[in-house]
Amino acid sequence: MSSSGPILTIGIPTWNRKQELQECLDLVIHQALAEEGVEVMVCDNASDDGTQALVEDLVRLHPLLRYERNQTNIGADRNFIEVLRRASGTYVWILSDDDFVTEGTVRQLLHIIKTDRPSYISVNYVYCDSERQVTKFQPDQRYMLKQDVPHADINRTFLVRNHWLSFLSCSIYRRDLVDFDDILGSIAKVPNWIQVYMTAQVLAKGKDGYHSSFNGVLARVGNDRADSTPFVAYMPEAFMYIFERFGVNKAVVDSVIQGIRETFLSFPGFLAYRARGLSPSPLIVPPHFKLALILPRPLLVGIRKIYRLLRSRTKVQQSG
Numbered sequence: 001m002s003s004s005g006p007i008l009t010i011g012i013p014t015w016n017r018k019q020e021l022q023e024c025l026d027l028v029i030h031q032a033l034a035e036e037g038v039e040v041m042v043c044d045n046a047s048d049d050g051t052q053a054l055v056e057d058l059v060r061l062h063p064l065l066r067y068e069r070n071q072t073n074i075g076a077d078r079n080f081i082e083v084l085r086r087a088s089g090t091y092v093w094i095l096s097d098d099d100f101v102t103e104g105t106v107r108q109l110l111h112i113i114k115t116d117r118p119s120y121i122s123v124n125y126v127y128c129d130s131e132r133q134v135t136k137f138q139p140d141q142r143y144m145l146k147q148d149v150p151h152a153d154i155n156r157t158f159l160v161r162n163h164w165l166s167f168l169s170c171s172i173y174r175r176d177l178v179d180f181d182d183i184l185g186s187i188a189k190v191p192n193w194i195q196v197y198m199t200a201q202v203l204a205k206g207k208d209g210y211h212s213s214f215n216g217v218l219a220r221v222g223n224d225r226a227d228s229t230p231f232v233a234y235m236p237e238a239f240m241y242i243f244e245r246f247g248v249n250k251a252v253v254d255s256v257i258q259g260i261r262e263t264f265l266s267f268p269g270f271l272a273y274r275a276r277g278l279s280p281s282p283l284i285v286p287p288h289f290k291l292a293l294i295l296p297r298p299l300l301v302g303i304r305k306i307y308r309l310l311r312s313r314t315k316v317q318q319s320g
Contacts, residue, residue: 007037007113008106008172009089013079014097015045018054020223021097025055028095029062031106038106039088044069045079077187077194080168084178084198091121093172094195099125100132100218108214109172116150119206120199121172122161123216132218140164140263149211154203155252160211162259163239166196169217177202186245190238197238200246232264233273236283260284 010028014021021042032038042055044067055067068086070079083094091113095101105123112121124144127135143164149156158165165171183198190197203209236257243253261284270289273280 006039006089007091008109009039009041009087009092009175010095010106011041011043011083011087011092012095012097013043013045013076013083014047014051015073015076015079016047016049016051017097018047018049018051020220021051022054024095024097024099024101025058025065027101028106029058029065031101031103032064033062035106035110037089037110039064039066041066041068041083041087043079043083043086045076046070046073077191078184080194080198081180081183084173084175085180087175090175091172092175094168095217096169096219098220098223099169100128100220102216102218105214105216108212108216112210112212116208116210118150118208118210119174119177119202120157120209121212122157122165122170122209123172123212123214125167125170125217125219126215127221128218129222130220134218135221137221140259143259144215145211145213148213152209152211153207154200154209154246155249157199157203157209157211158243158248158252158256162256163235163263165199166193166235167219168195169219171195171199173198173202174206177205179205186241189241191234193235193238193242197242197245200242200248204246233278233280235264236260236281240283257283261286265289 010032012021012024012028025040025042028040032040042065044051044055046069052067052069055065059065059067068082070082074082080094084092091109093109109121109123112118126144127137129135143160143162145160149160152160178198179201182201183194186197187194239256239260240253242248265280265284267289270280270285
């Protein structure tokens with residue numbers, strides 16, 4: 001590792017989330033100030049909500065904070081790449097602008113970097129509300145580790161973390177292993193999931209990931225800006241492209257596809273897709289769901305309404 005630059009860049013891509021960004025930065029800067037070899041960088045995707053003024057004021061207070069701004073909005077995927085490109089650190093943590101960093105995470109990451117020098121690091125996360133209170137909503141915690149998994153190659157990585165490698169804020173990359181030309185050339189193949197491609201790329205080169213059981217991130221729920229259905233709909237194809245590109249073992253591929261299916265395609269969810277005139281990826285549609293493909297859409301809409309009515313009544317009864 002170079003002694004002339006920071007060990008770790010905490011890079012935060014942002015767009016029009018001034019309030020959330022400020023809350024995120026308050027925690028990150030607090031931890032970064034307590035350590036040596038850390039820089040914090042905001043990569044602003046041409047926000048017009050006062051984000052620029054906010055960060056520039058903070059830069060004057062904290063020299064470890066750097067502000068980078070795109071002249072135009074280049075899209076989320078390209079902005080993630082710009083974080084890596086503009087970072088000065090040997091390692092780069094791409095942190096979502098609406099997530100919170102738990103106390104001690106920066107110190108934990110520096111310890112892993114100095115001790116193991118892996119090509120890639122992942123940490124656990126838990127969901128919280130805007131007040132940083134952990135919520136009951138904690139899907140698929142089976143992919144959050146109870147003990148560390150060091151020296152993990154690409155296959156071991158996808159096996160233990162599964163599709164939750166798509167969660168942006170949990171990934172830290174060794175920057176010198178990033179091939180920017182390759183990543184930029186692959187955006188069209190993995191739209192909205194470029195971070196997973198980056199993970200596979202550095203692991204294919206470095207072959208030594210470290211998966212920490214440390215709960216490093218509090219992920220804020222209820223802060224989505226868009227319907228996630230189109231993103232999830234393309235997830236299986238994006239992952240399959242990554243698996244083929246980097247030669248992931250078939251047993252691992254099957255495990256990840258099964259994980260995506262179990263998380264994102266319950267039968268009511270499948271009916272919801274069909275009622276809206278959408279088609280989930282055939283890669284994750286089990287045979288017994290396919291009967292619904294022949295049902296007329298008006299009937300599916302009616303079934304979905306009845307299901308939602310029964311579900312809302314059940315929730316009322318449980319709360320009472």
